Amino acid sequence: MKVTEIELQLRRVWNDVLTTHGPLDSHDWYVVEISKVLQVFGHTSVSHNAVVSFLEKPMGRERADKVIIPVVDLPQNDSLA
Numbered sequence: 001m002k003v004t005e006i007e008l009q010l011r012r013v014w015n016d017v018l019t020t021h022g023p024l025d026s027h028d029w030y031v032v033e034i035s036k037v038l039q040v041f042g043h044t045s046v047s048h049n050a051v052v053s054f055l056e057k058p059m060g061r062e063r064a065d066k067v068i069i070p071v072v073d074l075p076q077n078d079s080l081a
Contacts, residue, residue: 003051007041014038 024031
């Protein structure tokens with residue numbers, strides 16, 4: 001499934017929730033976290049990138065340099081070994 005399709009589905013479901021339950025408190029934890037997910041998928045869709053998850057740092061500097069970790073990006077001097 002393409003990121004653009006996932007983003008469209010996420011937005012459609014979120015809009016359905018808002019339509020059904022009305023406006024939610026913008027400070028609510030779920031609203032904040034869902035907004036972050038929508039922002040990531042929206043940016044990724046527009047920039048033609050991909051969304052991946054991983055449990056360990058990528059092995060090797062060349063591979064690690066291709067990975068962008070929003071908010072928690074690796075410091076330049078971080079060792080991957």
